Amino acid sequence: MKVLSLLVHDDWGVMQRIMGVFTRKRISVDTIIAGPCERQGCARVILASKHPSFPKMLEHVRRVHDVIEAEFIENNAEAFALLRGASGRRSVAGPAQEVDDAVEKEDGAAYVKAYAAL
Amino acid sequence: MRGSRVALEMLKEQGVRVVFGIPGGAVLPLYDDLYDVGLRHVLCRHEQGAAHMADGFARVLKRPGVCIATSGPGATNLITGVATAYMDSSPMVAITGQVATSVMGNDAFQEVDAFGLMMPVVKHNWRIESANEIPRVFREAFHVATHGRTAPVHIDFPVDAQRDEVDEAKIKQKFVPRKQTKRDLSNVLDAIKFIEEAEAPVVMVGGGARWSQAGTDILRLAEMIQAPVVTTLMGKGAVPEDHPLVLGPVGMHGKMVATYVLNNCDTIVALGTRFSDRSTGKLSEFGKQQRIVHVDIDSSEVGKNVSNVVGLVGDVYTVVHALIAGLENRALRKRTAWTERVAGLKKECACDFNLSGHPILPQKIVWELNRLLPDDAILTTEVGRNQMWAEHFFDVRQNRIFMTSGGLGTMGFGFPAAMGAKVAAPERFVIDLAGDGSFQMTMKELATARENGINVAVLVMNDNALGMVLQWQRMFYGERYSAVHFGPMPDFVKIAEAYGCEGVRVAKDGDLEDAIVRAQSAETPFVIDAMIDPKEDMLPIMPPGRSAKEIILGPRCIWKGGATVESPVPARP
Missing domain, CATH: 3.30.70.260 (ACT domain)
Structure with missing residues (x-):
């Protein structure tokens, strides 16, 4: 990415x-x-x-x-994700890899994700 | 002062004397003020013609042509002409009217999203939101069109902004450009090293060299490093073609010697060319053996089509001078073997195309033009076989100008562009080498030419078909002719007469001279309808998507494959 x-x-x-x-x-x-x-x-x-x-x-x-x-x-991308699963709504923010992993774990949940960096 | 008046004053401030256009509901205030400001307006018959005329005007004077159209259909008609200019990097300021801001977005009468439609075919465009923006937008438009890579720009001009008053202070406000063009010559030492080490260098000249008018400087560089010069279609005429080092155009229908030398050299100095597929053939096969120095004013062109180049970003004139300065005091190697070989190859390619036949052979027409046109003539072409015959055989010597729609390939370009060129240079003889298909696309502009005394000549190579498509269907589609033959052809002589112009039909090649000479002294626009042999193909051809090794020569070509002269450079595997 x-x-x-x-x-x-x-x-x-x-x-x-x-x-x-x-x-x-x-x-x-x-x-x-x-x-x-x-x-x-x-x-x-x-x-x-x-x-x-x-x-x-x-x-x-x-x-x-x-x-x-x-x-x-390079190398300092952050991400933000909003998830809606069986357990309700929550958001994740942090380094891109961590957010990717968190989204991956929530199998089947609706989500939206975006990357940012400065 | 109201907005429309300010806009016209801005045009005058930028040195504009002539505008091309058609009025309509959304530009009425602008046309009302045209009465008073002393700008010449050429009333066209179709907006596409207006854009091509502004384009032709710009290609002669190297400053922006201005065209005006109304909203809606006026704007959409203009787009073909603007896109043509964009592909050939011709500076143009296109102004379209727009419905009032209060109803914008409501699908008002003659409303179209011209701002969005134009975006992909202009360098930048503006939608004027209030009258006070007019001075800045117009000044910026001319700055953007003429700085860096020249290109068309577009101003979408709502009718209420034309009617509203502009603050005096805004008119007086000094314009500060937002963006400066950047130059990047950091690789110049690598480029010089490549040129010095080359055994067999070639200078490849593109359209950028014409826009920066660097012909004599390029010849100086070429003479210094003893490199032959080849041109692309757009670069044709950047250097005079009677110079011994100039080999002519490369590419799909280029000269064999030029294409051969370009593909069998070891170093290419590419000046202001974007390596279009029509020049290079199959891109994956091109330039594998060569080291390439790529000079372009647009940094995004460097490495776009051909990668692994040494890129120099800047206009051709400046960069060529930097290269000359860098090479000047060095002991340059003598490249006698290479120059002798190139001279030998050039002889091998110098065919005699003074061919007689009945019907007339198209090569003969270009041969007559070479002989009979003055040394400052301007030749425009349409698109198709007429264009390729002109590219291959026309001799751009001395101050002649060759003008064609190379990038977009717009049929119908040549005639209005010739008119624009004639407006820019009224003392020069301007002739459009047309095909019967292309001429029918914009021949209504005969009315404009007659009315405004723009006495250009049109030589129609009439083969009663869409010749280039016919040829491709013959060569690549098993002679299955689909929708290329015209039925009963309109009588172009009568059409000329109907518009109050002179026309003459030429059926024998012996009559060509008389017709071309008459065209030069005609008091009206002049149409020559020359009946040519539809069976005569434009050859040689590099088939689309193939490399230079697969060129089809055809029976008339005398090229022996470059093998008759020994090469100092190992041949390609």
Whole structure:
């Protein structure tokens, strides 16, 4: 799993532009986190994917006019998961591997998961 | 000042004199103000024509062409032209009207999500949310279109923003670009090492070299390192083709000598080319034997199609000068064996294509054009066999310009692009080498040409069919002809006359000269309908998805396979 961190201008259509890059190249992005960040008028978008071509996409994403910074973040990915099973709802957060394991253990529970890194 | 007026003033500030377009409900304020601002407007008959004209204009002057269309169908019609420009990195500012922001998203009359539709085919686009954004957006649009890799940009311009007043302060506000283009020459020493160590180097020139107008600098580099120069389809004309080191175009329908040398050298210096499949053939077979220095202004192109390259990111002009500076004071090896071999191969490929026949052979038409066109003529092509005959045989010497839709391959491009070129350079002779299929796609622009006194010539190679498709069905689909033969063909001479233009039919090759000479002195747009032999195939051809080793030569090709001259480089296994 590679995690790509983007700092972008928070303008109309910025997600469409970024995802367009991956759609064209037939690369599926597994998780997306997008939200406000410390810079006024900007936002941070964190994408994660297992696709083998994902690591080659850095320059293609940097080409998008609204993207200010783009970089892969190695080795400190965090994850967040929300689970709903027989025992009710709960959330897990922490290092990516731990969350993956926790989700794995809850066999059959409905869940949603996303990766983030800074 | 209201928004529409400010927008037009911004165009003038950027040096725009001419705009191409068609009015409609959502751009009425803009067209109302066109009355007063002193911009020339060329009224087209279809928005696609407007975009191609702006594109042709940009390819001559190397600055953005501007086209305007209304919302909805106007915007969707414009897209083909914008995408054509995008694939060939032509700078363009496309402006489309949009329904008022208050009803946006309600499926109002003539509403379409032009902002979303244009996104994949422009470098960037903007939807103006309020009139006060107009000065910044327009200035930024021109900056983005012309900096870094040139490309089209799009502005979606709602009609209420056109009507609203703009604050004076916003107009005066200084524009600060958001993004600066980056250059990365950190690999320049590796590149110089590769070039120095090469036994048999080749310079491969793409469209980027034309946009950065680096022809003479490339020749200087080539002479310095004694490397032959080959061009891609888009690079054709970047270097004058009468120079002894220039071998001509490579690729699917390129010159055999150029394709052979490119595939049998040991080092490729690729300048402003993206290694399109049409230039390289089967990508997995390309460049295995070679070391490649890849120069491109767009960092995402480096390593995209061909990996294991030494990448230099920057415009061709700057990088070529960096290479020249690096190589200048070094003792460069003499590559006599290589240059002699290339000169020998070039002779082996120099066929005489002054072929007579009845019906006319297309090679003969290009031969006549080579002879009769002035040294500053502009030749545009449509897409298909006409384009490939022009690529293979047309001689871009001196100040001639060759203009074609290389990336997207848009049939119908050539004629409006020729008109745009004529607007950009009214003193030059502009001719569109067309096919009967392509010309029918945009021939309505004859009306625009006549009305605006844009006297371009069109030479239709008329084989009563979609020739390139016909050829592929003959060669690769077992002669099962499906929907390629036209029925009764319209009379192009009468069509020209119906639009108030001159037209002439040529059925014998002896009459070509007279027609081409007449076209150059015509007082109106001029259509030459030349009846060509539909059985004459465009050969040689590198079949799609195959490598350069599998080129089909055809009976007329005199190429002996490059074996007649001894090679200093071991042949490929």
